[in-house]
Each structure stands twice: as structure tokens, then as C-alpha cells.
Amino acid sequence: MISSPTQTNPKPEPGRGKAAKALAEMAGLLRGPHRVFPLLLKLTSDRIRTSFEPRHLYAYASTTRPSEEALRLLVGWIRAAQRRDGGIAAYYSLLTGYSESYPEVTGYIVPTLYDFGRSASDAASIAAAEQATRWLLSLQMPSGAFPAGLHGEGAQPSVFNTGQILFGLVRAHSETASADILKRAAAAGDFLAGVQSEDGSWGGIGAYQGSAHTYYSMVSWALAQLAEITQDRRHAHTAERNLDWVLKHCEPSGWIDGINLRGHPTYLHFIAYAIQGVLECGILLRRNDAIEAARNSAWVLLRKFETHKHLYGAYQADFKFGSHFACLTGNAQMSCVWLRLFEITGDLRYLNAALKMNELLKRLLPVRGRSGVAGGVAGSYPVWGAYQPLRYISWGCKFLADALLLEQRLLQKYEACELEAAPCVS
């Protein structure tokens, strides 16, 4: 069973299950022998790169590839991954090819397509966003919820997917002013408000693994966005209650407890989700305590990145130990967080770290290759790392595109002296 790609498998798999899954994926090569060469090429290039890559003080401090070119590659990958139904595939596997459309990531890719379409005057990206929105609307359940998993896997409502799809609907509404989209978005918000637990978490109906998770701060962020356009206090209140619950899990060390993925390491992807959700929700709800908590966590990871020149793909509590691979989408998400912190604090060290992180990620983008490979962001670096091994993932492309779009916007402002950079030293 292929399950929710960003949330990984719903249940911890016993060893035999994992082996069976690996065998099934390997069998994909028999059905698509044309994928053998790209697979070998990627394995070889990552092997060579990891052997010789210099990790020194000056790494990634100079520009090697213009961000505009990288953005075109990333959006090109996303558009190639758009399936006939309008949804975006979760991933391109070097073993089995494209997956089915995936509602969750299609939802939050919609704003990225609009952002790129507007900044590059690219009508095709806007058309792709509109097509994706139509597909998403066709999936909504009578309760207002959206389903879990890949398209066609079942019809269980999912809190997290509903939240991420809300990003797409809110943006589509602000682009089109469609009353129907607003109504559907409000229904999704009502579902989220209705299933929230007393303590502000989402741990019951529609919760992944049936338990509460702090990275659902991403759901609160979407709800806070919705509240901005509906002016519905209920949506804002639901977001705020969840934010309060998440903030109780923020440790002085910067660690956000309660990510709570049974049977899986705490990947950077989920840590970054939690931080980004707290930060953005804090900004929208004008909650300085949330901004400060997110800044605390982001600063710890910034220091680690600047000191060691990489972030680990997964961490243990209090960031004490890491796993020796990179979770590229988590890196791109941290870049987004640092850029936003630069935007709101003026501390240039966040911009500096994000610029370097973006350089690192741009260097790893394949420029050439078949559809599904060129312009793709791998789950892990090296590609056989633990997070989404041997796959190029659509949400990796989305978060890197977001980071590069933010970088462009903020650098433009900064370099034109429109953005008054506050002194870095308080």
C-alpha cells in the first residue's frame, strides 16, 4: 500500500511488510526498464558527490545558478507531475514512475503556482492552479473534509489534508473572488472546528495515527488565513486554540515536542512544518509569543546549519542527535522560515542563512533528464536516505519554489533599500 507521502505510513510496518514494499517497488523497474539508466545515474552521482563534496567554511556562499532558472525548472517539474484529473502526483519514483494525484500537496501547491504565475507572468502556471483547484473541489466530502491518502485510496476524512487543501482554496478565492470556492473553504474550516478536541489539538476523527500532532500548526495557519477572508471568529478561535496547545510543547531548547509519529524518526520535514505553522499562525494572529517560539527553534537550526554546513534529515529530542542524510524538503522549509523571520525582524543573519541554504538546494537540482527527474527535488540526499528514498517529491519542489520566490521578493526589496533592515545586534 502506498500511503500518505508527507505523513508516511499510517501504521508502523513490520519488517516483512517493508521488505514486501521494497520488492514491489523494485518490480516497478521490470515494468519500466527505461528507468534503469536514470536510477543508476542518480545513484552514481550522489555517491561521487557525497565522497568529494567539500564541507568547508566558504561552501554555498557564492551563487552558482540563478534562482530564476531554478524556479523555471521546479515549476516545470510540478506541471509535468500534474495528472490528467488535474491533481499533482505525490512523487516520481526512480523505480515505479509517477504516483497517483495527491490531494494534500495539490492543495498547497496551488498558491505556489499562482505566485510563480504572477511573478513570471506565466499563464500556464495559473491555468494549472485553476485546474488543480477544480479537481480539489470535486473531492470534498459532505462534511466539508477532504480525504486522506493518494487519490483512490479511500474516503477517510483527514484533518491535515483538509488544512493543506484550505491553503489552495483560500488562494484560489483571493485570485478569482469565486463565492463557491469561499463557501467550500468555509465548510472545510467548519469541519476542522467541529472535530477539534477540547484541549485545542486534533487527536480524534481524521487525525493521523489517531493521535494529536504539533505539526498540525500548519492546519492552524490555514485556518488563520481562512479567518482573514471570512472574518469568522470561529475559524480564528479554532486556530488560536490549537496554537496555544502547540506552544505548550515548545521547549526552551527550541525543540517542539509532540510531533508524535509512531514508528518513524522525527524527520526535519515535520519539525519544519511545526515551526512554520507556529510562525505564520503567530504572524496572522498577532501573537508575539508564537513568533518568539518559532524564532527560538529556527535560530537553533540556523546555528547548526551555519556551523556544520548541513542539517540532519531527522533529529532526536532537543536536537541532540541526527541522522546522516539530508531531508531536502525540510531544508527548503527552513529556508522559508528564515526568510520570513528576516522579513519581520530585519535580522540579516536569517537572510544570509536562507541564501546559502537555497544555493545548496539549487546545486542538487538535476538540470537535465527525463520528465520526473529534471527539476525535481529528491526526498533525501543522498537519494537512498531514509526520507522518501529514490523519489523526487512534489512537496520538495513546492517548498523550494516558495523559498526562491520569497528570496527574490525580499532581495529585490532589500537591494532597492525599500526594506529598512534593522540593526542585527539587539
Added chain:
Amino acid sequence: MRVVVLCSSPYSETGCAMAARLAQLGYVPSGALTLPAADKSTLIRKLGQWGLRGSARYAWSKLAPRGAAPQSQVRNPHLGPALRHDGRVLRNLTEVAQAYGFPIFSSAEQNSPRAIAQLRQWSPDLAIFTGGDILRKPLLDVPRLGVINSHLALLPEIRGMSSPEWSLLCGVPLGVTIHFMDTGIDTGPILLRREFPHAGDCDSLMELRNRMIAFGIEMAGEAVAALDRGSLAATAQEARGEDQGKDHGKDHGKDRQFFVMHDRLKAQAAHRLQQLRPAPLAGRANG
């Protein structure tokens, strides 16, 4: 006063100039501890810093037979006076050591037991750091007074890397600080702290750095002499202890550590430097 110099490479001009300047001031080093010339991490760092072409040019200027490279070639022209000796330019630590008569010891790591044992043999009162590894406590504890460093920014405002560039971008006056080193990053007690008065004469960041390095060497020499006379005392850095060596972000607002600056920001720092240059006089501009 027995002093030793710690260098990042036998070809480090800063290290060579520091050792030579101390000798000129009457403090011939008891020894110089250096990382090896062909150290892998140094080579990779230099490749990243200067690129392949720049590194090849540098290697040629240092390693070429004397007839092939001009004798007066110095990457940092402001170190020329310190490096000149008997009508020639001293091009590496071996030449400086021969000219002034002190031993050199090469070690792949400055913190290694071998290096520390050698340092103990020299029994220095003071060590002057001009580059290399992050120094650990066992080494820092060897010299009687400690290890001093010339930091190219005012402390405690700007700590860490790319400090002149960060000073420009953060609106902190350019300056040099001579301080004792401890296990934190630029957190040790301050001996001398002086604003840099020649920023307006610099037309590039490289020129600024070169001038500040020369300025720092003069200040370090002054600090050594003053410590020898007993006329200089160190003062603890403001808020010291709150933020040193911190890996967790609780006090990130107070954390003044800066990191290697990206080229896009360096371009902005260069722009700020240009703004410090005096505007040409109207009469002169009109010819």
C-alpha cells in the same frame, strides 16, 4: 616576554607579518606553530575562497622559483613593510624564521597532543593567534598569560566570521579588537578596542580587509609591548557568559555571532563601503 605565533599555514602572510613585526619590536618569537602547507582542509578552504584560477595563481606566486616570480609580490600590500627584510620580501614562515632566528613546528592540528607538547617546551608567556583551528582549552591553558587574537570588528558587537562586512551592513563602526581567546567564539576579555580610521580610503572589501589586518598587527604588537610592561589589563566582554558557546536559542537576541556572508550580501556591504568614501570636491570634479 616569551611569545609564540600560531599560523594557519607557512604561507599565511598574516602569520608571517605578525611574527616579523614582533621580531622588529624586539620580541623575537620563541617559536611558530603552523598547520602544514598542503593540509587537505586548508587546500579545500582556499579553493572555495579563491576558486581554481585564484588558487593556482597564488600557488604559483608562492612556490615558483625565485627567478620566475617577482620578489616584491605580496598579496596584501599593507603587510609589505613588516615583511621587508634586508632589501627583500620574506615570502613564507621559513624565510621569516631564518631571517629572525626562531624555530617552526608544523602540525596537522593545532590542538593535537604533539602540538601542545611542543608549545609547552617553548614555555611561552603569550601566544598570538593568526589563524587555524578553533582552539581548545588544553592549548589555551599553555601560555602563562593566554592566547591573544586580532578580531576585525568591535567586540562584543560583532563576533564570528565576515566581521568587517557584517559591521558595514549592521551599521556598527568598523574597528579592530585585540582580545584574549577563550573557548567561545570571540568572547574572551578585551585588551584593545579601536575604531578603524581609514575606511574612507578603501575602494573594495578586499582593500578594507587588507588594511584592517595590517592595522590589527600593529595593535597586537602594541598589546604585547604593553602586557610586557604590565601597563595593560583585560576587561571582560559585556554580557559575557550569557551567550558564549550557546547552541540553544533562548537568548538568540543577545547572540552576536555572525557567519560567513553570502556574496549577495557582500555586494551590499561593498555598496555601504563606497558610501563611506568622501565625495570628490566640486572644484576637483570640475577639473
